[in-house]
Amino acid sequence: MKDYAEAWPYPRPDSPPLLSPEQAEQTLDVWLVPKFSMLTLFCMLEPLRVANRFGRNLFAWRLRSMDGKGVVASNGVCIDVNGDLASVPDDAHLMVVSSYEPEAEVTARERAVLRRLAAHGGWLGGLDTAPFILARAGVLEGCRVALHWESVPAFRREFPQLRVSRERFEADATRQTGAGGTAGIDMMLDRIARDYGPALADAVGRQLVHHRHEVSTDDERQVRYAGLPRSVVRSLAVMEANLAQALPIPEICRMVGQSQRQLARLFLAHFGETPKQCYLGMRLDRAQRLLAGSHCRVTEAAMATGFQQLTHFSRAYRARFSETPSQTAARGPS
The missing domain is CATH 3.40.50.880 (Class I glutamine amidotransferase (GATase) domain)
Structure with a gap:
C-alpha cells in the first residue's frame, strides 16, 4: 500500500x-x-x-x-x-x-x-x-x-x-x-x-x-484514580460494583482492609465527602442517568440503585439535583 x-x-x-x-x-x-x-x-x-x-x-x-x-x-x-x-x-x-x-x-x-x-x-x-x-x-x-x-x-x-x-x-x-x-x-x-x-x-x-x-474504560479509570491511596481506589471500585444493592460502609472497609475512621479521613481529604456521602452521590448519579436516558420509571430507578424506600430516594435525589425524579423522567426519551 x-x-x-x-x-x-x-x-x-x-x-x-x-x-x-x-x-x-x-x-x-x-x-x-x-x-x-x-x-x-x-x-x-x-x-x-x-x-x-x-x-x-x-x-x-x-x-x-x-x-x-x-x-x-x-x-x-x-x-x-x-x-x-x-x-x-x-x-x-x-x-x-x-x-x-x-x-x-x-x-x-x-x-x-x-x-x-x-x-x-x-x-x-x-x-x-x-x-x-x-x-x-x-x-x-x-x-x-x-x-x-x-x-x-x-x-x-x-x-x-x-x-x-x-x-x-x-x-x-x-x-x-x-x-x-x-x-x-x-x-x-x-x-x-x-x-x-x-x-x-x-x-x-x-x-x-x-x-x-x-x-479502554479500565485504563480511563486508572487515569482518574491516579494519585489516590490504594484503599480509596479499592473502595470506589467496590462502590461502583454495588450500586444496585448498597453495602454498609463497615462492610466496604472490611473488604478493602481499612478502618472506618481512616477511610473517612482519606475520603474527606481527597473528595471533601465521607465514604457514605460519596457512595450516595454515585448511586444518585446513576439513577439520574437511568431516568434521563431511558424509559425507566421512578420506582425502577430507585430499586436499580439500592433504595428500598421511595420517599428516601426522592428526598435525596431532590437535594442533589434540585428537582424530583419524576421531573427528570418527564424529559427522558419520548
Missing part, C-alpha cells in the same frame, strides 16, 4: 481544498441532531480535513439536519447544513452526532431513513448518545456498541439484547459507534488507517498533536 504520508511534502500547496463529493474518494454524510456536541463534530471532521493535505483528494463531508435548516448545538451555536436527512442517498456513509436528549425530536420518519440505508447495505455510525437513535431504529443488531460512558447504564437497560463495549469506539464493515468528544479523533484515525494505511493515520495524528490510542 502506498505511503501517502511521504508521497507528498507537507503542507500541500493548496493547504488543503474543501472538496465536493464529486472530487473526493469518500464522502461522509453527518446528521446533526439538535443539542449535538460541537466538540464531537470537530474531532470527527478535523482528521479528515488534515488527511487531504497529504496529496490526495480523500474526504468530503455533507452536514444534514432533519429539515435542511441550521441546527443549534449544545453550546448554543447554530451550524448551517448542506441538506436534509431524507435526501441522503441509499449508499451513503452516514454518521449521527447527538448529545443531550438524543431522541427528543427524532420521529419515525428519521428512523425510517436509517432503516432504508441499512436495507441497502449502507454504512451507519453514531457518536456520543447517537447509538440510542440507531438502536431504536433497529440497525445495531449483532454489533458491539460504544457510546458515552455516562449513558451506558441507561442504554443497557433499554437495549439488553445489544452488546455494550468498554472501548472508546467500535468499528466493523458497516457500523461504527463511539463515545464522542475526543474519541472521534481516534475513530477517524482508525478509519484512515484501515482505508489508506497506518502511516497516513500517524501523520494526521501528529498534525493534530494527538497520540493515537484506543483506551
